[in-house]
Amino acid sequence: xxxxxxxxxxxxxxxxxxxxxxxxxxxxxxxxxxxxxxxxxxxxxxxxxxxxxxxxxxxxxxxxxxxxxxxxxxxxxxxxxxxxxxxxxxxxxxxxxxxxxxxxxxxxxxxxxxxxxxxxxxxxxxxxxxxxxxxxxxxxxxxxxxxxxxxxxxxxxxxxxxxxxxxxxxxxxxxxxxxxxxxxxxxxxxxxxxxxxxxxxxxxxxxxxxxxxxxxxxxxxxxxxxxxxxxxxxxxxxxxxxxxxxxxxxxxxxxxxxxxxxxxxxxxxxxxxxxxxxxxxxxxxxxxxxxxx
Amino acid sequence: xxxxxxxxxxxxxxxxxxxxxxxxxxxxxxxxxxxxxxxxxxxxxxxxxxxxxxxxxxxxxxxxxxxxxxxxxxxxxxxxxxxxxxxxxxxxxxxxxxxxxxxxxxxxxxxxxxxxxxxxxxxxxxxxxxxxxxxxxxxxxxxxxxxxxxxxxxxxxxxxxxxxxxxxxxxxxxxxxxxxxxxxxxxxxxxxxxxxxxxxxxxxxxxxxxxxxxxxxxxxxxxxxxxxxxxxxxxxxxxxxxxxxxxxxxxxxxxxxxxxxxxxxxxxxxxxxxxxxxxxxxxxxxxxxxxxx
Numbered sequence: 407x408x409x410x411x412x413x414x415x416x417x418x419x420x421x422x423x424x425x426x427x428x429x430x431x432x433x434x435x436x437x438x439x440x441x442x443x444x445x446x447x448x449x450x451x452x453x454x455x456x457x458x459x460x461x462x463x464x465x466x467x468x469x470x471x472x473x474x475x476x477x478x479x480x481x482x483x484x485x486x487x488x489x490x491x492x493x494x495x496x497x498x499x500x501x502x503x504x505x506x507x508x509x510x511x512x513x514x515x516x517x518x519x520x521x522x523x524x525x526x527x528x529x530x531x532x533x534x535x536x537x538x539x540x541x542x543x544x545x546x547x548x549x550x551x552x553x554x555x556x557x558x559x560x561x562x563x564x565x566x567x568x569x570x571x572x573x574x575x576x577x578x579x580x581x582x583x584x585x586x587x588x589x590x591x592x593x594x595x596x597x598x599x600x601x602x603x604x605x606x607x608x609x610x611x612x613x614x615x616x617x618x619x620x621x622x623x624x625x626x627x628x629x630x631x632x633x634x635x636x637x638x639x640x641x642x643x644x645x646x647x648x649x650x651x652x653x654x655x656x657x658x659x660x661x662x663x664x665x666x667x668x669x670x671x672x673x674x675x676x677x678x679x680x681x682x683x684x685x686x687x688x689x690x691x692x693x694x695x696x697x698x699x
Numbered sequence: 700x701x702x703x704x705x706x707x708x709x710x711x712x713x714x715x716x717x718x719x720x721x722x723x724x725x726x727x728x729x730x731x732x733x734x735x736x737x738x739x740x741x742x743x744x745x746x747x748x749x750x751x752x753x754x755x756x757x758x759x760x761x762x763x764x765x766x767x768x769x770x771x772x773x774x775x776x777x778x779x780x781x782x783x784x785x786x787x788x789x790x791x792x793x794x795x796x797x798x799x800x801x802x803x804x805x806x807x808x809x810x811x812x813x814x815x816x817x818x819x820x821x822x823x824x825x826x827x828x829x830x831x832x833x834x835x836x837x838x839x840x841x842x843x844x845x846x847x848x849x850x851x852x853x854x855x856x857x858x859x860x861x862x863x864x865x866x867x868x869x870x871x872x873x874x875x876x877x878x879x880x881x882x883x884x885x886x887x888x889x890x891x892x893x894x895x896x897x898x899x900x901x902x903x904x905x906x907x908x909x910x911x912x913x914x915x916x917x918x919x920x921x922x923x924x925x926x927x928x929x930x931x932x933x934x935x936x937x938x939x940x941x942x943x944x945x946x947x948x949x950x951x952x953x954x955x956x957x958x959x960x961x962x963x964x965x966x967x968x969x970x971x972x973x974x975x976x977x978x979x980x981x982x983x984x985x986x987x988x989x990x991x992x
Contacts, residue, residue: 408801408802409801409802410801410802410805413721413802414717414718414721415717417717417720417721418717418720424707424708424710424711425707427710427711427720427724428706428707428710428724431720431721431724431725431728432724432728435724435725435728435729435809436728436729436731438729438806440802440803440806508701508702508703509701509702509703509706509733510733512703513731513733516728
């Protein structure tokens with residue numbers, strides 16, 4: 407995907423809503439900076455509920471909401487349970503009032519928003535990493551960086567791309583049902599769960615994303631699975647949650663590393679995973695390692 | 700209508716075409732000048748054929764065409780015969796190539812277009828009249844100006860608004876079948892024709908708009924109508940052509956003053972009208988005149 411295609415698709419998602427299209431294109435054109443990534447209609451989780459933001463800038467953790475915060479009712483939220491929800495607890499939210507503003511006031515708010523974005527980029531200094539659409543889904547980018555941090559907004563298009571960050575080169579079309587063992591750090595599983603109730607699993611993640619509950623939806627499998635994990639492990643997992651992302655593709659979003667809480671886990675409640683770090687070390691792949699040694 | 704509503708509707712016409720929406724919003728936002736009127740998907744007539752322009756700036760006679768000139772085939776042109784076609788013989792046309800350009804080249808072309816528009820405005824100096832959406836359909840605006848010129852892109856929403864520019868105040872909902880006599884200049888009719896073949900009339904206008912042919916579609920009426928006009932007159936007409944304009948409304952567009960060519964007119968070819976001026980004097984309305992004298 408090129409930036410051109412990406413931008414086209416992002417903008418096209420706003421086309422049905424005329425003022426939203428006007429405001430979003432205004433911000434993007436006046437910002438005029440192809441190093442800045444933006445996502446339209448980003449689903450977000452907040453302590454006050456789920457919803458979506460009209461415009462989200464992941465590099466600077468900045469959200470724009472046009473006219474009103476889109477609260478989802480439970481039914482809508484359930485329907486969207488596989489979407490790429492991100493946690494925006496610390497996100498700055500700029501609200502733009504369109505419906506009650508004359509056009510010059512709408513333009514003024516666009517200009518203010520652009521100024522705010524520019525000054526956030528300036529404040530970040532070298533911590534601002536230019537958007538690189540060609541490389542952002544690429545394992546090599548993260549291997550070179552040395553780690554994945556939850557603040558990096560790290561998503562992969564396939565399980566293999568994610569798993570390839572941790573020391574091995576897997577077959578291109580590989581998929582794993584439960585996950586794959588970390589080849590460099592023993593006792594760790596790289597896990598690709600659906601973190602919502604689905605046909606096979608009744609998983610969930612807390613709003614602050616520090617706790618995951620895992621249990622089978624199959625009554626015959628439920629207890630044996632819990633006992634198997636408790637007894638055999640591994641008890642630590644690097645988690646890439648399976649989400650339906652932009653453009654209808656499936657993505658795997660990095661959620662951090664979680665450890666099994668053996669005390670809290672039981673046959674009734676399921677396996678309880680607690681987040682212990684929001685950063686994971688990456689490793690060169692087998693071939694690359696050979697070349698380098 | 701406010702500028703806000705106008706701009707929303709203009710932009711919304713480009714929504715189905717993603718790159719076109721991106722380019723047009725880019726030009727409008729980067730131009731950032733609410734004194735400049737723009738029309739999206741303006742139908743135009745040129746010596747080389749009919750078509751439409753993606754973006755048209757009437758005040759500066761400047762057109763933007765994104766990727767390719769939209770030639771209409773005859774069937775399409777026929778279907779659109781009642782649209783608001785304008786004559787752009789002397790219009791500067793800027794072509795923007797999107798499909799083969801990477802995003803930074805698209806942005807560069809947007810910037811060049813904005814620079815070209817700005818310099819045209821500067822060159823016009825005081826001849827550039829700021830866009831006033833509240834007043835542009837308003838008779839008073841043209842009465843105050845003292846005349847209507849074809850270069851003013853003058854359109855009215857109703858026949859009454861047009862007729863009220865010439866010395867009388869007509870009933871708000873008035874319509875006239877053929878037209879209405881000029882109250883200040885004897886021997887002139889204010890005419891509101893459909894300048895295309897329709898149920899009642901087989902009218903047409905030449906590509907350069909200097910010649911109009913008028914004849915009835917009703918065989919019984921055809922000759923009597925021609926003879927009546929030839930004998931009784933008036934032989935001079937101020938013409939506002941009925942067109943289907945933006946947003947699905949009907950408009951009446953000023954086309955200039957035409958004089959009957961008595962030599963060329965006959966029962967077979969119909970009435971031949973030749974344009975003799977592209978400017979018409981306006982007059983204060985009856986009430987206003989009373990106040991001022």
